[in-house]
Amino acid sequence: MAKETPPSQEEKKPVSRREFLNFAWLASLGFLSLSVAGMSYLFAMPRFKEGEFGGMYTVGTVADLPETGSAPENYPKVKFWLSNTDQGALAIYKVCTHLGCLYNWVNQENKFICPCHGSQFTSEGQYIQGPAPRSLDRFVMQIVDPASGEVLAQTDESGDPLPIPDDPAAIVRVDTGARIQGEPHG
Numbered sequence: 001m002a003k004e005t006p007p008s009q010e011e012k013k014p015v016s017r018r019e020f021l022n023f024a025w026l027a028s029l030g031f032l033s034l035s036v037a038g039m040s041y042l043f044a045m046p047r048f049k050e051g052e053f054g055g056m057y058t059v060g061t062v063a064d065l066p067e068t069g070s071a072p073e074n075y076p077k078v079k080f081w082l083s084n085t086d087q088g089a090l091a092i093y094k095v096c097t098h099l100g101c102l103y104n105w106v107n108q109e110n111k112f113i114c115p116c117h118g119s120q121f122t123s124e125g126q127y128i129q130g131p132a133p134r135s136l137d138r139f140v141m142q143i144v145d146p147a148s149g150e151v152l153a154q155t156d157e158s159g160d161p162l163p164i165p166d167d168p169a170a171i172v173r174v175d176t177g178a179r180i181q182g183e184p185h186g
């Protein structure tokens with residue numbers, strides 16, 4: 001009886017150096033395209049969400065503001081103190097301008113006092129005494145028309161208090177991504 005011969009196996013051709021280099025080049029090109037697409041997507045995304053520290057935070061309406069001349073109100077989640085003064089409202093960054101401690105409002109003393117090295121500031125964030133090199137930093141505040149969403153007024157570059165309009169329904173918000181450095185003293 002005749003023996004069946006096994007089917008001939010296909011000969012495996014070794015990959016040439018040129019083919020290998022072509023493959024490697026295409027693979028790195030694909031990887032590069034994916035990386036560029038990923039980076040573009042990340043850059044296109046807003047860095048901070050609304051309502052978080054680093055983004056725009058809506059305090060409420062003019063009617064929700066603390067009374068003029070009352071103790072500053074603490075907004076720990078978005079890291080500022082809201083001070084409503086005779087000249088207008090201020091959103092004061094919670095971090096001491098000396099070495100970055102969190103200072104507190106002390107009612108009995110009627111001023112901000114830093115527990116780390118004792119720097120003191122007025123309710124407007126103005127330097128009084130201590131090792132801090134400058135007054136406290138402030139965030140840009142905005143008054144927004146509740147119907148149209150149009151920005152009616154905004155803190156200027158000097159960081160002066162923002163006058164509050166009579167309209168109790170006007171929206172007050174703070175841009176915690178826009179910080180204005182306090183004035184150096186001495």
Ligand code: FES
Nearest residue numbers: 096098099114117
């Ligand atoms: S960190 Fe506030 S006084 Fe030093």
